[in-house]
Amino acid sequence: MGDPPRGGPEMADVMARVAGGDQEAFSTLYDSIAGPVYGLVLKVLRNPSQSEEVAQEVLVEVWRTASRFRPEQGSVTSWVMTMAHRRAVDRVRSEQAATDREQRNAHREHTPDYDTVSEEVTIRLESEQVRRCLRTLTELQRQAVTLAYYQGYTYREVAASLSTPLGTVKTRLRDGLIRLRDCMGVDA
CATH class of the missing domain: 1.10.10.10 (Winged helix-like DNA-binding domain superfamily/Winged helix DNA-binding domain)
Incomplete structure (x- = not known):
């Protein structure tokens, strides 16, 4: 399935222009992909404010790493969505690790080392x-x-x-x- 943005050129062409630093092309890509990225991240995180933050991180990463996109390996949408899913899962793991650390510290503070x-x-x-x-x-x-x-x-x-x-x-x-x-x- 090709993934053209609303009324514009093929996404792979847009991504090639983004890789060259074209801000207008990135704006086109952003308009096309920001909603689905946020939706996917929200499904993983289930927290709207964190999902907005992670979605923005993903889109910034797309801008910075656009030159790494290889159209022969898949569509722009699948590349970006894979990036979004990984970033969301990383956030979940990071949050869980922080929660575990806080619980261990709280337990240590309330448990004397000895009688x-x-x-x-x-x-x-x-x-x-x-x-x-x-x-x-x-x-x-x-x-x-x-x-x-x-x-x-x-x-x-x-x-x-x-x-x-x-x-x-x-x-x-x-x-x-x-x-x-x-x-x-x-x-x-």
């Missing part, structure tokens, strides 16, 4: 257990563990602080940590 009350209770219980177990150490072990693990001293700094040989500090720390592990019921 904060449970976390705080666990930390307090563990802290109390550590304090209780620290009380089971000898004074020298407790001092060494406190300096090394709670105040961040190196073994050498612990030795200097306690005026004790480095080897003795290492032994106290090892023995103290073993006692803490056993007291807290941690498997080795």
Whole structure:
């Protein structure tokens, strides 16, 4: 089926002129194809304002890419309508992706990453257990563990602080940590 515009030359000829930058030819093409493009896009999108926007995008794309039209591959109408359908489907996919993203973000905002009350209770219980177990150490072990693990001293700094040989500090720390592990019921 040939697709002549209302009372004018063949559409392929019009498209060739559009490809050459002829604005009058584009006006003729626009008058002929804008209604069907909008109708097709509206069937896909079902939103009049978005359909107008997408139809305009398609017609601008027709103007910019008219030189790519190949009459041996089909009619102008089918080329433009294929472009319109693809653009409309892309918009649907884009809108769906945005909706999905918003729902995921909303879900994340309303779902805590973890149970904060449970976390705080666990930390307090563990802290109390550590304090209780620290009380089971000898004074020298407790001092060494406190300096090394709670105040961040190196073994050498612990030795200097306690005026004790480095080897003795290492032994106290090892023995103290073993006692803490056993007291807290941690498997080795």
